[in-house]
Ligand SMILES: NC(=O)C1=CN([C@@H]2O[C@H](COP(=O)(O)OP(=O)(O)OC[C@H]3O[C@@H](n4cnc5c(N)ncnc54)[C@H](O)[C@@H]3O)[C@@H](O)[C@H]2O)C=CC1
């Protein structure tokens with residue numbers, strides 16, 4: 625599988641470091657608006673540096689988007705006309721008009737869109753549970769001021785509302801709210817808390833429905849290079865990428 629990478633930051637670097645020759649995944653093209661970042665990964669992999677997206681589109685099986693919601697909204701549709709897409713900035717897909725256009729274009733062009741479960745656990749169970757009725761689904765995210773990119777010494781709720789609003793207000797911190805929402809087709813209830821006493825990115829999910837009830841707490845290790853982002857997000861993409869070459873699939 626030949627892959628082009630858009631966004632050569634924290635997530636992309638972890639992914640590249642974990643993929644081995646036996647995985648049969650070739651990271652060939654790299655693009656970042658910060659050319660130095662793209663150059664670093666190009667050198668590391670002996671790949672090809674791109675000046676724009678179109679330079680890679682006709683020669684890749686899959687584009688890995690690890691850049692931003694803004695990039696995905698601008699170029700996602702163009703990508704799926706040519707290649708499969710793995711997108712990390714899933715918050716962009718809470719925009720229904722964009723999501724529908726992206727999915728319809730991928731259908732028309734026989735490509736696929738993969739959104740890894742990212743920095744939160746429980747997506748597998750939630751996907752199964754929502755075959756029945758879900759009566760309540762909430763996400764409470766607790767991060768340090770550093771991870772939220774603010775300065776404060778007070779623990780407080782910064783946001784309470786729907787996932788669709790949270791991804792707009794916190795585009796670099798609330799992709800998990802979109803993943804949970806889209807995995808069960810509802811705009812879930814979200815609370816964002818800044819807490820100076822924590823050094824993890826913590827996501828608590830509480831689901832109640834006809835299946836019963838579950839509560840999960842994911843206490844994520846932030847990535848040093850970008851503490852807004854949790855290591856698990858990159859690891860979930862690695863697992864998803866590897867699964868695309870496999871015959872045996874465990875879990876939903
Ligand atoms: N699905 C999930 O659970 C999670 C998703 N994310 C999202 O994944 C994406 C990547 O995260 P990180 O690697 O931590 O971010 P990062 O900030 O470390 O790296 C992103 C890279 O993309 C580049 N970039 C941004 N916009 C661009 C554009 N329009 N064109 C070209 N390059 C562009 C930046 O220059 C940067 O080098 C972000 O959108 C982030 O919010 C992050 C954590 C969890």
Ligand SMILES: O=C([O-])CC(=O)C(=O)O
Pocket residue numbers: 742743795796797798799800801825826844852853854855857
């Ligand atoms: O990495 C995390 O903990 C979550 C995050 O930033 C996001 O969902 O955008």
